[in-house]
Amino acid sequence: MDVYLDNHSTTPCDPRVVDAMLPWFTEQPGNAASRSHKWGYAARSATEHARGQLAERLGCSPKELVFTSGATESDNLAVLGVLRANRDRGDHLITVATEHKAVLDAARQAEAEGFRVTVLPCNPDGTVALQRISEAITDRTVLVSVMWANNEVGTLQPMAEITALCHERGVWVHTDAAQALGSCDLDLGAVPVDLMSLSAHKAYGPKGVGALFVRRTRPRVKIEPLQYGGGHERGIRSGTLPVPLIVGFGVAASLFDPDEVKRIAGLRDQLREGLLAVGGVEVNGSENRLAGNLHVYIEGVEAEALMMGCRSIAMSSGSACTSATLAPSHVLRAMGLDPDRAAGSIRFGLGRFNTEAQIEFAVQQLGAKITELRAMAHLYEV
Numbered sequence: 001m002d003v004y005l006d007n008h009s010t011t012p013c014d015p016r017v018v019d020a021m022l023p024w025f026t027e028q029p030g031n032a033a034s035r036s037h038k039w040g041y042a043a044r045s046a047t048e049h050a051r052g053q054l055a056e057r058l059g060c061s062p063k064e065l066v067f068t069s070g071a072t073e074s075d076n077l078a079v080l081g082v083l084r085a086n087r088d089r090g091d092h093l094i095t096v097a098t099e100h101k102a103v104l105d106a107a108r109q110a111e112a113e114g115f116r117v118t119v120l121p122c123n124p125d126g127t128v129a130l131q132r133i134s135e136a137i138t139d140r141t142v143l144v145s146v147m148w149a150n151n152e153v154g155t156l157q158p159m160a161e162i163t164a165l166c167h168e169r170g171v172w173v174h175t176d177a178a179q180a181l182g183s184c185d186l187d188l189g190a191v192p193v194d195l196m197s198l199s200a201h202k203a204y205g206p207k208g209v210g211a212l213f214v215r216r217t218r219p220r221v222k223i224e225p226l227q228y229g230g231g232h233e234r235g236i237r238s239g240t241l242p243v244p245l246i247v248g249f250g251v252a253a254s255l256f257d258p259d260e261v262k263r264i265a266g267l268r269d270q271l272r273e274g275l276l277a278v279g280g281v282e283v284n285g286s287e288n289r290l291a292g293n294l295h296v297y298i299e300g301v302e303a304e305a306l307m308m309g310c311r312s313i314a315m316s317s318g319s320a321c322t323s324a325t326l327a328p329s330h331v332l333r334a335m336g337l338d339p340d341r342a343a344g345s346i347r348f349g350l351g352r353f354n355t356e357a358q359i360e361f362a363v364q365q366l367g368a369k370i371t372e373l374r375a376m377a378h379l380y381e382v
Helices: 015-024 038-058 071-085 101-112 130-136 159-168 243-254 258-276 303-309 330-334 339-343 356-381
Strands: 065-068 092-096 116-120 141-145 172-176 195-199 210-214 281-283 293-298 345-349
Touching (some): 071 172, 330 339, 339 345
Parallel strands (some): 092 141, 141 172, 172 195
Antiparallel strands (some): 293 345
16 A cells, blocks of 8 residues: 655645646637737636635635745745835844745745844743844835744644734735645634745645635735746736636635534544554654644654665655755744754654555554564664
C-alpha cells in the first residue's frame, strides 16, 4: 500500500476539479481578454464565475481578487507591491521568523531597496506574541505580514487579534493563507485582513494558479504591479489568464466542507496516538493547528533515515521549497529546536483522500522502522 501524507507540499487535484477544467483545454480555447468572438466571451465568463466562487468562499467582493501564478507570486506582490506604492506613507515592514521563504526573501529584497524590515521571533509553539507586534509598530510602519497557518508545524496564528491590533495603529495586514484555504474558515468579514495570498494546489486544485486578495474599502490598499504588459487584472497583474486553471481553482474553492475537515482531524489524531504509543515521540508546535498537520520529534531516529526506510509513505522533514538541503528548517530554528531535535522531526500532512486503513498501515510501518532504526543506532554506539 502507498500512503500519501505530504499534503502540505501539494494536494492531489480533486477529480471534480479535473472534470471542470478539461473542456477549457480543448473545446473552449478562448483567451479571456479577447472580446471579438464568442470563445473569448466564454473564457471571460468562466474566469469571472470562478472569481465569484472564490469570493464566496472568502466572504469578499470578486473585484478584490487578483489571479496570480500561486502564493509565492502573491506574497511578493503583496510585500513589495505595497511597500513600493506607499513610500509616502512609510518605509517599514514587520514580519515573523517562521514565515514562508516567499515572504522572507521578499522582505530581504525590500531591505536591499532601502526599506526597514523587522523580523519578529516566535514563541516555542510557533505563534507570535501580540505584544511583540505592538512594540515593533512605528509611525512609519506600512505593513505587517503574518502567515495564517504555518506550512511546516501547522500552527495557526491569532489573525483576528493581530488584525485588530494593527488596524488600531493604522497599519495594513497581509497574511499568507495558502495552507489555510483547504482546511480553515477564511471569513474576511470576521477577520478583515487587507491582503491575503492563496494557492490552488494546496486545496485540491491545479498547480500554477493562485490569487491575491486586495481590500478595496477605505483606506484602499495601494499596490504597485511587479510585471507589466497588457494591464490584465485591473492593471495589478498583467499576463494572459490561464482559464482552465482558474476554472479549477473556483471549483476547488467551492468544494470546501467543514465536516470533511473534522474527519481529517480525526485521522490526524489516529496517527498521533499511534506514533505516541511507539514511545519517545513528542509533538512539535501548537495544539491550535491545521486539522491535517502532525509534526513530531522521534527520539533516536534521524528523519532522513526514516523517510528512506519507509518509501511507501510520503512524508517530509521540512517545507517542499527547502527540501533540497539537509540543514534544519528556518521554522524549527526559529521555534528554538536544537539541531538534534530538528534532525529527528518529521512532518505529516493528511488530506481529503486519506483513509483510516491508510493511517493504520502507516502507523504499523513507521512503528516497525522506528524500532529497527533505534536498534541499529544502539548497535553502532556499542
